[in-house]
Amino acid sequence: MAITYTVFFTIFGLVFGSFYNVVGLRVPKKESIAFPPSHCTKCDRQLTALDLVPVFSYLFLRGRCRSCGEKIHWVYPLMEFITGVLFAISFWKIGFEPELIIAILFVSLLVIITVSDIAYMLIPDKVLLPIGALLLVLRLFIPLDPWWDSLLGASLGFSILLLIAMASKGGMGGGDIKLFFVIGLVLGVSGTLMTLFFASLIGSIAGIIMLRIKNQGRKTPVPFGPSIALGAVIVYFWSDALLNWYMNFWG
Ligand SMILES: [Zn+2]
Known part of the structure; x- marks a missing residue:
């Protein structure tokens, strides 16, 4: 079945x-x-x-x-x-399980913002805000353990990205900052930090590849949204497996 x-x-x-x-x-x-x-x-x-x-x-x-x-x-x-x-x-x-609703909404959001970010280098508020609000409400009824992990993750994700945006002076869009708030809601604190790690790794690799293939100048901006989305998907579905592997590797 x-x-x-x-x-x-x-x-x-x-x-x-x-x-x-x-x-x-x-x-x-x-x-x-x-x-x-x-x-x-x-x-x-x-x-x-x-x-x-x-x-x-x-x-x-x-x-x-x-x-x-x-x-x-x-x-x-x-x-x-x-x-x-x-x-x-x-x-x-x-x-x-109830979490399936969150999973479907979350991957849907990530797919849509990936399309927009590839096409226009932007993450539309009209998609991010309603789905984000829905996920916020759903996380109250389908909580992480402990329940406040989602709120702490959201605040942390938002703050870290805001700091990076301020430090890099425009290297990070407002959409990326708001997206990390939503990612924090869904994934909690450790998941948010892991997503940031994977997104940076994937973004760097993608940047190098783009530079090689298109022979673009260093200043050509690469959308960060797709890398964030891929990182978030990896963490959402496989963070337990990754953490186990990591512990075994170093233990
Ligand atoms: Zn035609």
């Missing part, structure tokens, strides 16, 4: 991932997420059901628009795939 549910959550995630692409790309531009319906950005042809099957349409159409042949960005199917995987992992790790 667990397999059936996992497949169900994967499909659920693929479909929502497709929607999160739309939210992440349209909300920062203050466009409606419902109108106009999805269309090719070059030839304007309205997409039909055949174009909109998550991941499979992209593979089937070989990454091109059916009418004009315009290349479809690989970020779309990738984010659909990632959302499918994250929904499946959420169910697989947590099962039908």
Whole structure:
């Protein structure tokens, strides 16, 4: 039965991932997420059901628009795939527990802000604040142990990022600071610190790779949101395993 549910959550995630692409790309531009319906950005042809099957349409159409042949960005199917995987992992790790609601909301938020941050270098308040507020309320009913760990984690995450932002004079956006408040709510103090560690590590590696591939100047900013999101996902699902490994490694 667990397999059936996992497949169900994967499909659920693929479909929502497709929607999160739309939210992440349209909300920062203050466009409606419902109108106009999805269309090719070059030839304007309205997409039909055949174009909109998550991941499979992209593979089937070989990454091109059916009418004009315009290349479809690989970020779309990738984010659909990632959302499918994250929904499946959420169910697989947590099962039908109240925490599953928090997991699904949290990974959804991380996917949407990743899309926005890659596309526009910003994390939209219109997405972050409502989902953050919802997670705050949910954490009162589905608490960490001890219950105040979430509030302390949120304050700590917010303060540390604010300090980094002040010290780096614009190297860190306001969105990243608010995002760490929400991460603190979900993960608590130790999870927030671990996320910061992983996000910095991933961000540095990504920065070096970007520098190599694109041969960009040092001043080209790299969005930090995707690195934070990846770090937060690793910590949320695998912090226990990582801590065990760490203890065994040094013990
Ligand atoms: Zn087209």
